Amino acid sequence: MKWSEIKIHTTNEAIEPISNILHESGASGVVIEDPADLYKERVPLYGTIYELDPDQYPTEGVYIKAYLPVNSFLGEAVDEIKASVSNLVTFDIDIGKNNITISEVNEEEWATAWKKYYKPVKISEKITIIPTWEDYTPVNSDELILELDPGMAFGTGTHPTTVLSLQALEQYTDKGDVVLDVxxxxxxxxxxxxxxxxxxxxxxxxxEIAVKSTTINVKLNKVQDIVTAQHNDLLNDVTSEADVIVSNILAEIIVQFTDTAFKRxxxxxxxxxxxxxxxxxxxVKQDLIKQGFEILEVNQMEDWISIIAKKPE
Structure with a gap:
Protein backbone atom coordinates (compact mmCIF):
# COMPACT_ATOMS: atom_id res chain seq x y z
CA MET A 1 0.00 0.00 0.00
CA LYS A 2 1.20 3.52 -0.77
CA TRP A 3 0.87 6.44 1.63
CA SER A 4 1.17 10.16 1.10
CA GLU A 5 3.30 12.09 3.59
CA ILE A 6 2.13 15.65 4.18
CA LYS A 7 4.84 17.85 5.70
CA ILE A 8 3.93 21.32 6.96
CA HIS A 9 6.63 23.81 7.94
CA THR A 10 5.05 25.98 10.60
CA THR A 11 5.45 27.36 14.15
CA ASN A 12 5.21 25.90 17.66
CA GLU A 13 2.13 28.04 18.20
CA ALA A 14 0.34 26.29 15.34
CA ILE A 15 1.18 22.69 16.35
CA GLU A 16 -2.07 21.96 18.19
CA PRO A 17 -4.55 23.47 15.69
CA ILE A 18 -2.74 21.96 12.68
CA SER A 19 -2.59 18.57 14.40
CA ASN A 20 -6.37 18.78 14.92
CA ILE A 21 -6.87 19.62 11.23
CA LEU A 22 -4.78 16.61 10.20
CA HIS A 23 -6.63 14.27 12.57
CA GLU A 24 -9.99 15.48 11.24
CA SER A 25 -8.72 14.82 7.70
CA GLY A 26 -8.16 11.14 8.48
CA ALA A 27 -4.56 11.01 9.77
CA SER A 28 -4.33 8.54 12.65
CA GLY A 29 -1.35 10.37 14.14
CA VAL A 30 1.16 13.14 13.53
CA VAL A 31 4.93 13.48 13.81
CA ILE A 32 6.40 16.69 15.26
CA GLU A 33 9.99 17.49 14.31
CA ASP A 34 11.05 20.34 16.59
CA PRO A 35 14.75 21.36 16.48
CA ALA A 36 14.57 22.02 20.23
CA ASP A 37 14.52 18.23 20.70
CA LEU A 38 18.07 18.08 19.34
CA TYR A 39 19.40 20.06 22.30
CA LYS A 40 17.39 18.69 25.21
CA GLU A 41 19.53 17.38 28.03
CA ARG A 42 19.24 13.63 28.54
CA VAL A 43 19.89 11.75 31.75
CA PRO A 44 23.35 10.29 31.00
CA LEU A 45 22.68 6.88 32.54
CA TYR A 46 19.79 5.87 30.34
CA GLY A 47 19.77 8.54 27.65
CA THR A 48 17.59 7.47 24.77
CA ILE A 49 17.66 4.41 22.59
CA TYR A 50 17.38 6.43 19.40
CA GLU A 51 19.62 9.03 17.76
CA LEU A 52 18.11 12.15 16.18
CA ASP A 53 19.31 13.27 12.76
CA PRO A 54 19.72 17.10 12.63
CA ASP A 55 19.28 17.00 8.85
CA GLN A 56 15.66 15.96 9.36
CA TYR A 57 14.81 19.13 11.29
CA PRO A 58 14.17 22.74 10.21
CA THR A 59 16.57 25.49 11.33
CA GLU A 60 13.55 27.46 12.56
CA GLY A 61 9.94 26.56 13.31
CA VAL A 62 8.79 22.94 13.25
CA TYR A 63 7.77 20.26 10.78
CA ILE A 64 4.44 18.55 11.28
CA LYS A 65 4.03 15.33 9.31
CA ALA A 66 0.99 13.16 8.76
CA TYR A 67 0.21 10.18 6.53
CA LEU A 68 -2.87 9.59 4.39
CA PRO A 69 -3.56 6.62 2.12
CA VAL A 70 -3.11 7.25 -1.59
CA ASN A 71 -6.63 6.95 -3.04
CA SER A 72 -9.12 8.87 -5.18
CA PHE A 73 -9.97 11.24 -2.31
CA LEU A 74 -6.37 12.27 -1.57
CA GLY A 75 -6.33 15.42 -3.73
CA GLU A 76 -9.52 16.71 -2.16
CA ALA A 77 -8.23 15.95 1.35
CA VAL A 78 -4.94 17.79 0.72
CA ASP A 79 -6.75 20.85 -0.67
CA GLU A 80 -8.97 20.96 2.43
CA ILE A 81 -5.93 20.68 4.71
CA LYS A 82 -4.17 23.54 2.93
CA ALA A 83 -7.26 25.76 3.13
CA SER A 84 -7.88 24.99 6.80
CA VAL A 85 -4.25 25.67 7.78
CA SER A 86 -4.20 28.97 5.86
CA ASN A 87 -7.48 29.94 7.56
CA LEU A 88 -5.81 29.77 11.00
CA VAL A 89 -4.48 33.31 10.46
CA THR A 90 -8.05 34.60 10.90
CA PHE A 91 -7.80 33.35 14.50
CA ASP A 92 -4.53 35.29 15.03
CA ILE A 93 -2.47 32.10 14.96
CA ASP A 94 1.03 32.50 13.55
CA ILE A 95 1.44 29.74 10.95
CA GLY A 96 4.96 30.81 9.97
CA LYS A 97 6.29 29.79 6.55
CA ASN A 98 3.35 27.44 5.97
CA ASN A 99 5.24 25.49 3.34
CA ILE A 100 3.35 22.29 2.57
CA THR A 101 5.01 19.44 0.67
CA ILE A 102 3.63 16.07 -0.40
CA SER A 103 5.64 12.90 -0.97
CA GLU A 104 4.83 9.24 -1.48
CA VAL A 105 5.93 6.51 0.92
CA ASN A 106 5.68 2.75 0.45
CA GLU A 107 4.21 1.00 3.49
CA GLU A 108 7.06 -1.54 3.52
CA GLU A 109 9.71 1.22 3.63
CA TRP A 110 7.73 3.16 6.24
CA ALA A 111 7.48 0.12 8.49
CA THR A 112 11.25 -0.34 8.69
CA ALA A 113 12.84 3.08 8.07
CA TRP A 114 12.62 4.11 11.74
CA LYS A 115 14.88 1.24 12.79
CA LYS A 116 18.06 3.07 11.78
CA TYR A 117 17.53 5.57 14.61
CA TYR A 118 17.44 2.99 17.42
CA LYS A 119 20.76 2.19 19.08
CA PRO A 120 21.98 0.19 22.11
CA VAL A 121 21.62 2.06 25.40
CA LYS A 122 23.07 1.36 28.85
CA ILE A 123 20.32 1.83 31.42
CA SER A 124 21.96 0.59 34.62
CA GLU A 125 25.38 -0.42 35.91
CA LYS A 126 25.14 -3.85 34.28
CA ILE A 127 22.21 -3.87 31.84
CA THR A 128 22.33 -2.63 28.26
CA ILE A 129 19.23 -2.82 26.06
CA ILE A 130 19.83 -3.38 22.37
CA PRO A 131 17.34 -3.55 19.48
CA THR A 132 17.35 -7.00 17.92
CA TRP A 133 18.84 -5.93 14.57
CA GLU A 134 21.89 -4.14 16.05
CA ASP A 135 25.28 -5.83 16.34
CA TYR A 136 26.75 -5.00 19.73
CA THR A 137 29.89 -6.08 21.56
CA PRO A 138 29.79 -5.84 25.38
CA VAL A 139 32.17 -3.26 26.81
CA ASN A 140 33.12 -5.49 29.76
CA SER A 141 32.52 -9.02 31.02
CA ASP A 142 29.95 -7.91 33.63
CA GLU A 143 27.64 -6.29 31.08
CA LEU A 144 24.26 -7.96 30.64
CA ILE A 145 22.67 -7.67 27.19
CA LEU A 146 18.88 -7.49 26.99
CA GLU A 147 17.46 -7.68 23.47
CA LEU A 148 14.12 -6.09 22.59
CA ASP A 149 12.23 -5.35 19.42
CA PRO A 150 10.95 -1.75 19.82
CA GLY A 151 8.45 -2.46 17.07
CA MET A 152 6.33 -4.40 19.55
CA ALA A 153 3.43 -2.77 21.37
CA PHE A 154 5.24 -2.07 24.65
CA GLY A 155 8.03 0.33 23.72
CA THR A 156 11.81 0.28 23.91
CA GLY A 157 12.36 -0.46 27.59
CA THR A 158 13.91 2.98 28.20
CA HIS A 159 10.94 4.73 29.78
CA PRO A 160 11.90 6.15 33.22
CA THR A 161 9.57 3.74 35.05
CA THR A 162 11.23 0.75 33.39
CA VAL A 163 14.71 2.11 34.03
CA LEU A 164 13.90 2.67 37.73
CA SER A 165 12.54 -0.88 37.99
CA LEU A 166 15.59 -2.48 36.35
CA GLN A 167 17.96 -0.46 38.52
CA ALA A 168 16.09 -1.66 41.63
CA LEU A 169 16.13 -5.27 40.42
CA GLU A 170 19.86 -5.00 39.87
CA GLN A 171 20.31 -3.85 43.47
CA TYR A 172 17.91 -6.22 45.22
CA THR A 173 17.85 -9.45 43.18
CA ASP A 174 20.18 -12.19 44.41
CA LYS A 175 21.22 -15.31 42.56
CA GLY A 176 18.70 -18.08 43.13
CA ASP A 177 15.78 -15.73 43.88
CA VAL A 178 12.18 -16.39 42.92
CA VAL A 179 10.72 -13.27 41.25
CA LEU A 180 7.12 -12.38 40.37
CA ASP A 181 6.58 -9.69 37.72
CA VAL A 182 3.06 -8.27 37.94
CA GLU A 208 -3.01 -11.73 26.16
CA ILE A 209 -0.89 -9.61 23.79
CA ALA A 210 1.48 -8.87 26.67
CA VAL A 211 1.76 -12.57 27.49
CA LYS A 212 2.66 -13.30 23.85
CA SER A 213 5.10 -10.38 23.73
CA THR A 214 6.80 -11.58 26.91
CA THR A 215 7.04 -15.13 25.56
CA ILE A 216 8.69 -13.91 22.34
CA ASN A 217 11.18 -11.66 24.11
CA VAL A 218 12.00 -14.36 26.67
CA LYS A 219 12.93 -16.77 23.87
CA LEU A 220 14.87 -14.02 22.10
CA ASN A 221 17.00 -13.63 25.24
CA LYS A 222 17.28 -17.40 25.77
CA VAL A 223 15.87 -17.33 29.31
CA GLN A 224 12.80 -19.51 28.64
CA ASP A 225 14.07 -22.05 31.18
CA ILE A 226 13.80 -19.38 33.87
CA VAL A 227 10.89 -17.12 32.84
CA THR A 228 7.29 -18.28 32.44
CA ALA A 229 4.62 -15.92 31.09
CA GLN A 230 1.10 -16.43 32.40
CA HIS A 231 -2.26 -14.79 31.85
CA ASN A 232 -3.47 -13.59 35.24
CA ASP A 233 -5.17 -10.67 36.99
CA LEU A 234 -2.51 -9.17 39.31
CA LEU A 235 -1.73 -11.78 42.01
CA ASN A 236 -5.23 -13.25 42.22
CA ASP A 237 -5.12 -16.98 43.01
CA VAL A 238 -1.29 -16.97 43.11
CA THR A 239 -0.04 -19.20 45.92
CA SER A 240 3.73 -19.32 45.36
CA GLU A 241 6.12 -17.38 47.58
CA ALA A 242 8.69 -14.97 46.17
CA ASP A 243 11.91 -13.28 47.20
CA VAL A 244 11.11 -10.28 45.00
CA ILE A 245 7.89 -8.93 43.51
CA VAL A 246 8.20 -6.20 40.89
CA SER A 247 5.35 -4.23 39.37
CA ASN A 248 5.62 -1.38 36.89
CA ILE A 249 1.99 -0.32 36.47
CA LEU A 250 -0.24 2.54 37.57
CA ALA A 251 -0.33 3.67 41.21
CA GLU A 252 -4.08 3.10 41.39
CA ILE A 253 -3.57 -0.54 40.42
CA ILE A 254 -0.59 -1.12 42.71
CA VAL A 255 -2.65 -0.24 45.79
CA GLN A 256 -5.20 -2.87 44.78
CA PHE A 257 -2.84 -5.75 45.57
CA THR A 258 -0.29 -4.54 48.14
CA ASP A 259 -1.99 -6.78 50.73
CA THR A 260 -1.62 -9.85 48.48
CA ALA A 261 1.98 -8.89 47.65
CA PHE A 262 2.78 -8.79 51.38
CA LYS A 263 1.35 -12.30 51.82
CA ARG A 264 3.17 -13.73 48.78
CA VAL A 284 1.35 4.21 47.29
CA LYS A 285 3.84 4.87 50.08
CA GLN A 286 1.19 5.13 52.79
CA ASP A 287 -0.63 2.05 51.50
CA LEU A 288 2.59 0.02 51.63
CA ILE A 289 3.21 1.14 55.22
CA LYS A 290 -0.39 0.29 56.12
CA GLN A 291 0.14 -3.29 54.88
CA GLY A 292 3.23 -3.70 57.07
CA PHE A 293 6.06 -2.93 54.62
CA GLU A 294 9.20 -1.01 55.52
CA ILE A 295 10.04 1.68 52.96
CA LEU A 296 13.70 1.34 51.91
CA GLU A 297 13.97 3.75 49.00
CA VAL A 298 11.93 6.31 47.08
CA ASN A 299 13.59 7.13 43.77
CA GLN A 300 12.60 9.60 41.08
CA MET A 301 13.41 10.02 37.39
CA GLU A 302 11.73 12.90 35.59
CA ASP A 303 8.12 12.90 36.88
CA TRP A 304 8.10 9.21 37.79
CA ILE A 305 8.58 7.49 41.15
CA SER A 306 9.79 4.05 42.19
CA ILE A 307 9.35 2.76 45.74
CA ILE A 308 11.28 -0.20 47.14
CA ALA A 309 9.63 -1.77 50.18
CA LYS A 310 10.67 -4.71 52.37
CA LYS A 311 8.65 -7.29 54.29
CA PRO A 312 10.13 -7.40 57.82
CA GLU A 313 12.25 -10.42 58.77
Whole structure:
Protein backbone atom coordinates (compact mmCIF):
# COMPACT_ATOMS: atom_id res chain seq x y z
CA MET A 1 0.00 0.00 0.00
CA LYS A 2 1.20 3.52 -0.77
CA TRP A 3 0.87 6.44 1.63
CA SER A 4 1.17 10.16 1.10
CA GLU A 5 3.30 12.09 3.59
CA ILE A 6 2.13 15.65 4.18
CA LYS A 7 4.84 17.85 5.70
CA ILE A 8 3.93 21.32 6.96
CA HIS A 9 6.63 23.81 7.94
CA THR A 10 5.05 25.98 10.60
CA THR A 11 5.45 27.36 14.15
CA ASN A 12 5.21 25.90 17.66
CA GLU A 13 2.13 28.04 18.20
CA ALA A 14 0.34 26.29 15.34
CA ILE A 15 1.18 22.69 16.35
CA GLU A 16 -2.07 21.96 18.19
CA PRO A 17 -4.55 23.47 15.69
CA ILE A 18 -2.74 21.96 12.68
CA SER A 19 -2.59 18.57 14.40
CA ASN A 20 -6.37 18.78 14.92
CA ILE A 21 -6.87 19.62 11.23
CA LEU A 22 -4.78 16.61 10.20
CA HIS A 23 -6.63 14.27 12.57
CA GLU A 24 -9.99 15.48 11.24
CA SER A 25 -8.72 14.82 7.70
CA GLY A 26 -8.16 11.14 8.48
CA ALA A 27 -4.56 11.01 9.77
CA SER A 28 -4.33 8.54 12.65
CA GLY A 29 -1.35 10.37 14.14
CA VAL A 30 1.16 13.14 13.53
CA VAL A 31 4.93 13.48 13.81
CA ILE A 32 6.40 16.69 15.26
CA GLU A 33 9.99 17.49 14.31
CA ASP A 34 11.05 20.34 16.59
CA PRO A 35 14.75 21.36 16.48
CA ALA A 36 14.57 22.02 20.23
CA ASP A 37 14.52 18.23 20.70
CA LEU A 38 18.07 18.08 19.34
CA TYR A 39 19.40 20.06 22.30
CA LYS A 40 17.39 18.69 25.21
CA GLU A 41 19.53 17.38 28.03
CA ARG A 42 19.24 13.63 28.54
CA VAL A 43 19.89 11.75 31.75
CA PRO A 44 23.35 10.29 31.00
CA LEU A 45 22.68 6.88 32.54
CA TYR A 46 19.79 5.87 30.34
CA GLY A 47 19.77 8.54 27.65
CA THR A 48 17.59 7.47 24.77
CA ILE A 49 17.66 4.41 22.59
CA TYR A 50 17.38 6.43 19.40
CA GLU A 51 19.62 9.03 17.76
CA LEU A 52 18.11 12.15 16.18
CA ASP A 53 19.31 13.27 12.76
CA PRO A 54 19.72 17.10 12.63
CA ASP A 55 19.28 17.00 8.85
CA GLN A 56 15.66 15.96 9.36
CA TYR A 57 14.81 19.13 11.29
CA PRO A 58 14.17 22.74 10.21
CA THR A 59 16.57 25.49 11.33
CA GLU A 60 13.55 27.46 12.56
CA GLY A 61 9.94 26.56 13.31
CA VAL A 62 8.79 22.94 13.25
CA TYR A 63 7.77 20.26 10.78
CA ILE A 64 4.44 18.55 11.28
CA LYS A 65 4.03 15.33 9.31
CA ALA A 66 0.99 13.16 8.76
CA TYR A 67 0.21 10.18 6.53
CA LEU A 68 -2.87 9.59 4.39
CA PRO A 69 -3.56 6.62 2.12
CA VAL A 70 -3.11 7.25 -1.59
CA ASN A 71 -6.63 6.95 -3.04
CA SER A 72 -9.12 8.87 -5.18
CA PHE A 73 -9.97 11.24 -2.31
CA LEU A 74 -6.37 12.27 -1.57
CA GLY A 75 -6.33 15.42 -3.73
CA GLU A 76 -9.52 16.71 -2.16
CA ALA A 77 -8.23 15.95 1.35
CA VAL A 78 -4.94 17.79 0.72
CA ASP A 79 -6.75 20.85 -0.67
CA GLU A 80 -8.97 20.96 2.43
CA ILE A 81 -5.93 20.68 4.71
CA LYS A 82 -4.17 23.54 2.93
CA ALA A 83 -7.26 25.76 3.13
CA SER A 84 -7.88 24.99 6.80
CA VAL A 85 -4.25 25.67 7.78
CA SER A 86 -4.20 28.97 5.86
CA ASN A 87 -7.48 29.94 7.56
CA LEU A 88 -5.81 29.77 11.00
CA VAL A 89 -4.48 33.31 10.46
CA THR A 90 -8.05 34.60 10.90
CA PHE A 91 -7.80 33.35 14.50
CA ASP A 92 -4.53 35.29 15.03
CA ILE A 93 -2.47 32.10 14.96
CA ASP A 94 1.03 32.50 13.55
CA ILE A 95 1.44 29.74 10.95
CA GLY A 96 4.96 30.81 9.97
CA LYS A 97 6.29 29.79 6.55
CA ASN A 98 3.35 27.44 5.97
CA ASN A 99 5.24 25.49 3.34
CA ILE A 100 3.35 22.29 2.57
CA THR A 101 5.01 19.44 0.67
CA ILE A 102 3.63 16.07 -0.40
CA SER A 103 5.64 12.90 -0.97
CA GLU A 104 4.83 9.24 -1.48
CA VAL A 105 5.93 6.51 0.92
CA ASN A 106 5.68 2.75 0.45
CA GLU A 107 4.21 1.00 3.49
CA GLU A 108 7.06 -1.54 3.52
CA GLU A 109 9.71 1.22 3.63
CA TRP A 110 7.73 3.16 6.24
CA ALA A 111 7.48 0.12 8.49
CA THR A 112 11.25 -0.34 8.69
CA ALA A 113 12.84 3.08 8.07
CA TRP A 114 12.62 4.11 11.74
CA LYS A 115 14.88 1.24 12.79
CA LYS A 116 18.06 3.07 11.78
CA TYR A 117 17.53 5.57 14.61
CA TYR A 118 17.44 2.99 17.42
CA LYS A 119 20.76 2.19 19.08
CA PRO A 120 21.98 0.19 22.11
CA VAL A 121 21.62 2.06 25.40
CA LYS A 122 23.07 1.36 28.85
CA ILE A 123 20.32 1.83 31.42
CA SER A 124 21.96 0.59 34.62
CA GLU A 125 25.38 -0.42 35.91
CA LYS A 126 25.14 -3.85 34.28
CA ILE A 127 22.21 -3.87 31.84
CA THR A 128 22.33 -2.63 28.26
CA ILE A 129 19.23 -2.82 26.06
CA ILE A 130 19.83 -3.38 22.37
CA PRO A 131 17.34 -3.55 19.48
CA THR A 132 17.35 -7.00 17.92
CA TRP A 133 18.84 -5.93 14.57
CA GLU A 134 21.89 -4.14 16.05
CA ASP A 135 25.28 -5.83 16.34
CA TYR A 136 26.75 -5.00 19.73
CA THR A 137 29.89 -6.08 21.56
CA PRO A 138 29.79 -5.84 25.38
CA VAL A 139 32.17 -3.26 26.81
CA ASN A 140 33.12 -5.49 29.76
CA SER A 141 32.52 -9.02 31.02
CA ASP A 142 29.95 -7.91 33.63
CA GLU A 143 27.64 -6.29 31.08
CA LEU A 144 24.26 -7.96 30.64
CA ILE A 145 22.67 -7.67 27.19
CA LEU A 146 18.88 -7.49 26.99
CA GLU A 147 17.46 -7.68 23.47
CA LEU A 148 14.12 -6.09 22.59
CA ASP A 149 12.23 -5.35 19.42
CA PRO A 150 10.95 -1.75 19.82
CA GLY A 151 8.45 -2.46 17.07
CA MET A 152 6.33 -4.40 19.55
CA ALA A 153 3.43 -2.77 21.37
CA PHE A 154 5.24 -2.07 24.65
CA GLY A 155 8.03 0.33 23.72
CA THR A 156 11.81 0.28 23.91
CA GLY A 157 12.36 -0.46 27.59
CA THR A 158 13.91 2.98 28.20
CA HIS A 159 10.94 4.73 29.78
CA PRO A 160 11.90 6.15 33.22
CA THR A 161 9.57 3.74 35.05
CA THR A 162 11.23 0.75 33.39
CA VAL A 163 14.71 2.11 34.03
CA LEU A 164 13.90 2.67 37.73
CA SER A 165 12.54 -0.88 37.99
CA LEU A 166 15.59 -2.48 36.35
CA GLN A 167 17.96 -0.46 38.52
CA ALA A 168 16.09 -1.66 41.63
CA LEU A 169 16.13 -5.27 40.42
CA GLU A 170 19.86 -5.00 39.87
CA GLN A 171 20.31 -3.85 43.47
CA TYR A 172 17.91 -6.22 45.22
CA THR A 173 17.85 -9.45 43.18
CA ASP A 174 20.18 -12.19 44.41
CA LYS A 175 21.22 -15.31 42.56
CA GLY A 176 18.70 -18.08 43.13
CA ASP A 177 15.78 -15.73 43.88
CA VAL A 178 12.18 -16.39 42.92
CA VAL A 179 10.72 -13.27 41.25
CA LEU A 180 7.12 -12.38 40.37
CA ASP A 181 6.58 -9.69 37.72
CA VAL A 182 3.06 -8.27 37.94
CA UNK A 183 1.95 -6.53 34.76
CA UNK A 184 4.82 -7.79 32.63
CA UNK A 185 4.10 -5.96 29.36
CA UNK A 186 7.00 -6.81 27.05
CA UNK A 187 8.65 -8.95 29.75
CA UNK A 188 11.65 -6.64 30.03
CA UNK A 189 11.69 -6.76 33.85
CA UNK A 190 11.29 -10.53 33.92
CA UNK A 191 14.17 -10.93 31.48
CA UNK A 192 16.25 -8.48 33.50
CA UNK A 193 15.64 -10.48 36.67
CA UNK A 194 16.65 -13.70 34.90
CA UNK A 195 19.86 -12.14 33.56
CA UNK A 196 20.63 -10.91 37.08
CA UNK A 197 20.57 -14.48 38.41
CA UNK A 198 16.99 -15.25 39.48
CA UNK A 199 16.34 -19.01 39.33
CA UNK A 200 12.63 -18.65 38.58
CA UNK A 201 10.55 -15.75 37.26
CA UNK A 202 6.82 -15.77 36.63
CA UNK A 203 5.51 -12.92 34.48
CA UNK A 204 1.81 -12.14 34.96
CA UNK A 205 -0.34 -9.94 32.73
CA UNK A 206 -4.05 -9.62 32.09
CA UNK A 207 -3.45 -8.72 28.44
CA GLU A 208 -3.01 -11.73 26.16
CA ILE A 209 -0.89 -9.61 23.79
CA ALA A 210 1.48 -8.87 26.67
CA VAL A 211 1.76 -12.57 27.49
CA LYS A 212 2.66 -13.30 23.85
CA SER A 213 5.10 -10.38 23.73
CA THR A 214 6.80 -11.58 26.91
CA THR A 215 7.04 -15.13 25.56
CA ILE A 216 8.69 -13.91 22.34
CA ASN A 217 11.18 -11.66 24.11
CA VAL A 218 12.00 -14.36 26.67
CA LYS A 219 12.93 -16.77 23.87
CA LEU A 220 14.87 -14.02 22.10
CA ASN A 221 17.00 -13.63 25.24
CA LYS A 222 17.28 -17.40 25.77
CA VAL A 223 15.87 -17.33 29.31
CA GLN A 224 12.80 -19.51 28.64
CA ASP A 225 14.07 -22.05 31.18
CA ILE A 226 13.80 -19.38 33.87
CA VAL A 227 10.89 -17.12 32.84
CA THR A 228 7.29 -18.28 32.44
CA ALA A 229 4.62 -15.92 31.09
CA GLN A 230 1.10 -16.43 32.40
CA HIS A 231 -2.26 -14.79 31.85
CA ASN A 232 -3.47 -13.59 35.24
CA ASP A 233 -5.17 -10.67 36.99
CA LEU A 234 -2.51 -9.17 39.31
CA LEU A 235 -1.73 -11.78 42.01
CA ASN A 236 -5.23 -13.25 42.22
CA ASP A 237 -5.12 -16.98 43.01
CA VAL A 238 -1.29 -16.97 43.11
CA THR A 239 -0.04 -19.20 45.92
CA SER A 240 3.73 -19.32 45.36
CA GLU A 241 6.12 -17.38 47.58
CA ALA A 242 8.69 -14.97 46.17
CA ASP A 243 11.91 -13.28 47.20
CA VAL A 244 11.11 -10.28 45.00
CA ILE A 245 7.89 -8.93 43.51
CA VAL A 246 8.20 -6.20 40.89
CA SER A 247 5.35 -4.23 39.37
CA ASN A 248 5.62 -1.38 36.89
CA ILE A 249 1.99 -0.32 36.47
CA LEU A 250 -0.24 2.54 37.57
CA ALA A 251 -0.33 3.67 41.21
CA GLU A 252 -4.08 3.10 41.39
CA ILE A 253 -3.57 -0.54 40.42
CA ILE A 254 -0.59 -1.12 42.71
CA VAL A 255 -2.65 -0.24 45.79
CA GLN A 256 -5.20 -2.87 44.78
CA PHE A 257 -2.84 -5.75 45.57
CA THR A 258 -0.29 -4.54 48.14
CA ASP A 259 -1.99 -6.78 50.73
CA THR A 260 -1.62 -9.85 48.48
CA ALA A 261 1.98 -8.89 47.65
CA PHE A 262 2.78 -8.79 51.38
CA LYS A 263 1.35 -12.30 51.82
CA ARG A 264 3.17 -13.73 48.78
CA UNK A 265 6.59 -12.35 49.78
CA UNK A 266 8.94 -14.35 51.97
CA UNK A 267 10.10 -12.64 55.17
CA UNK A 268 12.80 -10.18 54.21
CA UNK A 269 11.52 -10.09 50.62
CA UNK A 270 11.36 -6.95 48.47
CA UNK A 271 8.43 -5.29 46.71
CA UNK A 272 9.60 -3.04 43.87
CA UNK A 273 6.87 -0.71 42.60
CA UNK A 274 7.10 1.73 39.71
CA UNK A 275 4.85 3.42 37.15
CA UNK A 276 3.93 5.92 39.87
CA UNK A 277 3.46 9.52 38.73
CA UNK A 278 4.93 12.02 41.20
CA UNK A 279 1.55 13.20 42.50
CA UNK A 280 0.61 9.63 43.53
CA UNK A 281 3.78 8.93 45.54
CA UNK A 282 2.17 9.33 48.98
CA UNK A 283 -0.85 7.24 47.98
CA VAL A 284 1.35 4.21 47.29
CA LYS A 285 3.84 4.87 50.08
CA GLN A 286 1.19 5.13 52.79
CA ASP A 287 -0.63 2.05 51.50
CA LEU A 288 2.59 0.02 51.63
CA ILE A 289 3.21 1.14 55.22
CA LYS A 290 -0.39 0.29 56.12
CA GLN A 291 0.14 -3.29 54.88
CA GLY A 292 3.23 -3.70 57.07
CA PHE A 293 6.06 -2.93 54.62
CA GLU A 294 9.20 -1.01 55.52
CA ILE A 295 10.04 1.68 52.96
CA LEU A 296 13.70 1.34 51.91
CA GLU A 297 13.97 3.75 49.00
CA VAL A 298 11.93 6.31 47.08
CA ASN A 299 13.59 7.13 43.77
CA GLN A 300 12.60 9.60 41.08
CA MET A 301 13.41 10.02 37.39
CA GLU A 302 11.73 12.90 35.59
CA ASP A 303 8.12 12.90 36.88
CA TRP A 304 8.10 9.21 37.79
CA ILE A 305 8.58 7.49 41.15
CA SER A 306 9.79 4.05 42.19
CA ILE A 307 9.35 2.76 45.74
CA ILE A 308 11.28 -0.20 47.14
CA ALA A 309 9.63 -1.77 50.18
CA LYS A 310 10.67 -4.71 52.37
CA LYS A 311 8.65 -7.29 54.29
CA PRO A 312 10.13 -7.40 57.82
CA GLU A 313 12.25 -10.42 58.77
Missing amino acids: GSGSGVLSIGAALLGAKSVIAYDLD LKKGGYFITSGIIKGKKEL
